[in-house]
Amino acid sequence: xxxxxxxxxxxxxxxxxxxxxxxxxxxxxxxxxxENTDTETQTQTEEETEVQTDTYVEPFDPSGLGDxxxxxxxxxxxxxxxxxxxxxxxxxxxxxxxVMGTATCTFSGFFAEWISGKQTVSxxxxxxxxxxxxxxxxxxxxxxxxxxxxxxxxxxxxFGAFSxxxxxxxxxxxxxxxxxxxxxxxx
Numbered sequence: 001x002x003x004x005x006x007x008x009x010x011x012x013x014x015x016x017x018x019x020x021x022x023x024x025x026x027x028x029x030x031x032x033x034x035e036n037t038d039t040e041t042q043t044q045t046e047e048e049t050e051v052q053t054d055t056y057v058e059p060f061d062p063s064g065l066g067d068x069x070x071x072x073x074x075x076x077x078x079x080x081x082x083x084x085x086x087x088x089x090x091x092x093x094x095x096x097x098x099v100m101g102t103a104t105c106t107f108s109g110f111f112a113e114w115i116s117g118k119q120t121v122s123x124x125x126x127x128x129x130x131x132x133x134x135x136x137x138x139x140x141x142x143x144x145x146x147x148x149x150x151x152x153x154x155x156x157x158x159f160g161a162f163s164x165x166x167x168x169x170x171x172x173x174x175x176x177x178x179x180x181x182x183x184x185x186x187x
Contacts, residue, residue: 062151062159062182070103070121072162072181079110083119087183089158091127099125099134099158103183114170115140123160123183127153132160141170147179158185 065071070087074080085105092098103121106112125134133150145168151160163180 060161060163060180060182062161062184065184067186070105070183075178076175081107081109081111083107089185097124098127
């Protein structure tokens, strides 16, 4: 049984009827062995279960990233993962939007079970006085997600960073996800 299945089974066994369930991931029952022991009596529909976390996300500093590097870190009460890859950006101050680009990244840990293969992120933004801000869009499991980003731009470099939280639905379960990351492009 995976972690999500265990949590759903535990919630069902407790007879919880609230829309939100707090999960203490440090406690695992002694009987939990990774096996599904009694799913008929310990079930609850995934749509009835929502888990939330309240974790502060530090601002991400992209200055240590190499040219063309893209990173996005995710943290949930179920586990963490990173989507690592590359980015390509075109900057044209006269265009609208001034910043257009694409990043690709791949999950290799916790989320790789549900989100496999290369993920494509569309990046757009505008510049003013050495600063840049915009949105990133990514389609994950059929859900379009738009994430704000900001950063700095000079004659030689563009650095972008993002950090926030969002609620995401994976296989009928709403999961609170904290994310942060960034990218760097030599112009």
